[in-house]
Amino acid sequence: MVGAADSAPASPEVLTKTADEIALITLNRPDRLNAFTPGMRELYLAALDRADRDPGVRAIVVTGAGRAFCAGADYTALDGLDAETLRARNAAQPVPFDTAMRLRKPLIAALNGPVAGIGLAHALMADVRFAAPEASFTSAFPRFGLTAEGGTAWLLSRLVGTARALDVLCSSRTVGAAEAERIGLVQWIVPAGELLDRARAYAAALAENSAYSLARMREQVHAAWEQDWPTAYERSVDLVYESLDRREFAELAARRAARRAAPAAPAEGAPAAGAAPVPPRPSA
Known part of the structure; x- marks a missing residue:
């Protein structure tokens, strides 16, 4: 893409690149399937907020590096976590966790692989979702004795309906890309090699509008x-x-x-103004 430039200093864990009025935010911990740490969460939310405030950005695309979108919270972030610690962390969070739902600009998710736990919440907050055939979805919450965090229950039930939302959340089973498209969890499945280009093209089309x-x-x-x-x-x-x-x-x-x-330009091969009319072709 032409005119590509970093919109902010690169972070090893969250990368932002802006080109042609589209901000591309990439979760960048591929060795950990882009699982969130508290620091990475702050970087991602800040990247969304920065893109929303940037007058040179008209639409936002989020994706993951490597073979996953986001495998949820990093296990190390859950070790020793208690309610008091999490309350303090959320109170100190400079950008709200649900920033994606407050954006003034379209947010498109390009889901290149597994989407789990809190990663599912972030994917559901996008306006539309493109998925590679390799993408899969799981709530993961009940495996850890947790509930549907990040507003997942509210978001998912509105996308797929009550019964399907309860199935996905409570069973914690893995939903493949084809099923996800069928039930409305994602809107399009495209080949992995075309995923980002298709998501960017869609974002660019939206950016042409008011x-x-x-x-x-x-x-x-x-x-x-x-x-x-x-x-x-x-x-x-x-x-x-x-x-x-x-x-x-x-x-x-x-x-x-x-x-x-404005006068219509003559079609290719059409006579110029003032020229003799071409007689109609005889019918066969």
Whole structure:
């Protein structure tokens, strides 16, 4: 890709690269299947926040290095962990854990391999998910005596329904890519060698749209999960009024009008203006 540049000093555990208005965030502990440590979690959340605040970024793609997206929390991070320690850690967290749900920009996940535990929560917070055939999904929580952390139960039930969410969470079984697509956990399965390019291309297509529109519609969809129909409808009406009063709407309308008024370029092989008409081809 042209114009690629680091958007922040490279970290060994989380890498960020920005090109063509797309921020690519890569979880980079391939020797540990990109399992999260507390420090890595902070770096990832900070990378999301930084990309969201960067005016040169229109969409965000997240993926994992090596053969996994994220295998959950690193076992060493769980050793000796207790509620008091975790409360203190969360209270000191400079960027909220659910930052992905608060973004103003689209977030696309390119899931290249296993997705487990807290890695599943992060994947579910993306707006859409591309998966390689090698991708697999497991909650892992009940194996450690834990519950559905990171808002996983809320997210998963809204994507796949109550019964399927309970199956995935409580059984802790492994869900393959094909099943994940069938139940709506992921939207597209693409060959591993094309995964990142397809996710970037999708992000680039979104980036061509109005940043205002994308941010507001993301808010609408998330809010609508907890709204009744009258509330959601009235909000949509209010946002239309807001949209119509914005300069961007007027500018885009003027561009469309200018394109309609411009004379159409003659098709290849068509006669120029004023030329003698070509007689119709006789029918066979």
